[in-house]
Amino acid sequence: MSKKEEEVLDDDMVVVMTDEAGNEYYYSEEMIIPVGDDKFALLVGLHEEDGAYVVDDEDEDVIIAKIVAAADGEDEYIEPTDEEFAAVEKAYNALCDEEEQK
Secondary structure, eight states: OEEEEEEEETTTTEEEOTTTTTTTEEEEEEEEEEETTTEEEEEEEEETTTEEEOOOSSSSOOOEEEEOOOTTSSSEEEEEEEEHHHHHHHHHHHHHHHTTOO
């Protein structure tokens, strides 16, 4: 899956992901997690309700995406490798532990 466009709705960054079949999925960019020189986004799935995008509390869809620069200079969100995912998971857990200690 790769990012095809970004929108800002109600001051939230909404990332539109499109799969190989052309289906679009909407995500809110909840957090950027730096790992070395790379950046990864924690994306939470959204659905449209009464003309607005809202988090689906019953069926939470959370993914991690690597943020890379596309040829046109825009950010592109791609699936991380298994090794990258493990590194992001470790960094995220460290951030959570640090936040709990405050």
